[in-house]
Amino acid sequence: MEKTRREFILSTTRAIGLAALGGLLWSAYVDEVTANALILRPPGALDEADFLRQCIKCGMCVEACPYDTLKLATAGSNRPLGTPYFEPREVPCYMCPEIPCVPVCPTDALDITKVSTNNQLDINKAQMGIAVVDTKNCVAFWGIQCDACYRACPLLDKAIFLEYTKNERTGKHAFLKPIVDSDYCTGCGLCERACVTQEAAIFVLPREVGMGRVGDHYIKGWDKSDEKRVENATAKTTTTEISSRKAVDSLNDMGDLLND
């Protein structure tokens, strides 16, 4: 009787211990593989955390993509296993107007409302990423004429426009500098694909990685619509009480200083 009770306690604690051990290892692994922030998702994808929860990894978006842009992360690719992504330098997103990859998603991890205006599919609303220019390695910023990315951009003159400035070095040429407007850039990566440098000097990053955020502390006072941005900001005034006497005394009161 005593022995079976001991056996029972031992086997129960062992099972609980092993479950805890396995659970910790398991969750550590899942946490690690889902932590990849540098991954570009198909058009209409939810925010990364929601996307990872919602995607069932069926690959139907991959099958629907006519350009073989989308891939499913394989084992060993160091990306969240089985989820769809693309690498623009290899194959960019060609921004099909009918967006075949989105409506086939059975779980709404690719949300059709994120790429539609007035219930009409609108690929220009996609926010797959943001193109970023490395101005040190972009030859246009050296003064060499190159508008490969600008020409490749499907939203030419909106998502990428050229800024003309005078080239002081030669005194008679112009810089044609490509500038990305994040209001329009979809992150399709056609610019990255077209870039002529050995490693692309314009490349697409996920928007959370490639963009800053102003926050509620600054608004464009000259722009009425910018006030809307901070409409829901909670204003909180903090006052710090300063003793005016002490502030003066700190310069004059030598007593304590000499005592030490």
Next chain:
Amino acid sequence: MINILHKHRFLILRRIVQVSLMLLYIAGNVWGWKFLQGNLSTSLLLETIPLSDPYAVLQMFVAGAIVSSNLIIGALIITTFYLTIGGRVFCSWVCPVNIITDAAAYLRRKLKFDSVSKKQPASRNIRYWVLGLSLVLSYILAVSAFEFISPIAITHRAIIFGMGLGWAAMLIIFLFDLFVLKHGWCGHICPLGGFYSVVGKFGLVRVDHDEKKCTVCMKCKEVCPEMQVLHMVGKSSEQVLSGECTNCGRCIEVCDDDALNFSIRRLAKERGNETSD
């Protein structure tokens, strides 16, 4: 020759089903066939009928995902299907990992590993612990926990969408089953197998044992990947009612005495004795 075919009739059928399903999925991805698209997690049959892995959907639900009606319908169709023909039919007739673990088990038998070390050190209930753990972790991590480590998903995605290091996952399972634990993955650990074992408890297609014909040669137990379900062999005439039976039909094939056969579950006990054949 005919005899060999007859002795492996279910095995051959199973391989045909497994391979042709994978081929249909591959054709869906590579050549754009519209017959069966997606993979074993979720697919679309004939561009209309959704099919979803109910265990994956359950994990999503626990993780707090918004489960679309498509997924619910797909999961219900699959669950109903396996409720009818026996839950773990998925394991032995559909799952591609089954081919790997069967190969390991075959090699173990041929190399006579099991006569050297008979005792299996692990419990077959581990899978239910893993099943429970996967749901707890899905809730805590807010993602489908098993789907991010599942060797089953790695394997079928590797076959359908491109290999990557997927072969390594297959090799790990093969070596584990060969050297570490007999029927280790499918019979002990796999939570999807555990899930379908629970579903399979209510399945209608059952292996039926006729004790009067049995000569107690024990060939069936030797070949069965879940031999605990054959506890009645040589003892009493009854159906294999455990949900852990995969309905693979290996026991029926190897039986030289026609003591095992597929049957439909007898729902009422007393009526069952009259209709049994």
